[in-house]
Amino acid sequence: xxxxxxxxxxxxxxxxxxxxxxxxxxxxxxxxxxxxxxxxxxxxxxxxxxxxxxxxxxxxxxxxxxxxxxxxxxxxxxxxxxxxxxxxxxxxxxxxxxxxxxxxxxxxxxxxxxxxxx
Numbered sequence: 001x002x003x004x005x006x007x008x009x010x011x012x013x014x015x016x017x018x019x020x021x022x023x024x025x026x027x028x029x030x031x032x033x034x035x036x037x038x039x040x041x042x043x044x045x046x047x048x049x050x051x052x053x054x055x056x057x058x059x060x061x062x063x064x065x066x067x068x069x070x071x072x073x074x075x076x077x078x079x080x081x082x083x084x085x086x087x088x089x090x091x092x093x094x095x096x097x098x099x100x101x102x103x104x105x106x107x108x109x110x111x112x113x114x115x116x117x118x
Contacts, residue, residue, distance in 0.1 A: 020070045022054070022063045030054040032067040034074060034083070044081040047074070052085075064096060 022030035033051040038044070049071050054063045068085075075083040 017050075018074060020067055020074075022067055024058065024061075029058040030063045030067055032071055034071050036078075036080075039081070042081070045079060046081045047071070047078070047083045049083055049085045068096075 016035065018034045018036075020032050020034075021028050031051065031053055032049060035048045035050055037046050037048055039046060049068070052064060052067060054067075071083055
């Protein structure tokens with residue numbers, strides 16, 4: 001979480017993402033970061049949930065579910081077409097996403113172009 005936490009202030013300063021924090025008492029135990037996108041062809045907004053983190057000591061307490069639901073609420077509030085969540089195939093939390101109604105995209109392929117930029 002340390003490297004991700006280092007990027008959060010930059011994202012807040014740039015206002016290019018929305019970050020939701022989950023607390024237990026005054027301790028941050030999780031967060032999610034959502035980026036807006038716009039599809040020019042269909043003239044629709046969509047949102048990409050890029051980060052979802054729950055402190056391992058607090059897993060199983062509904063924190064991930066609450067953060068995902070807040071992202072969905074935010075997307076609805078801002079008239080987004082969809083909230084996209086990309087995960088690795090072997091992500092141990094894929095069952096949670098599917099249980100919460102996230103659908104696997106069987107229509108589109110996802111292609112990455114990894115650049116060696118530091």
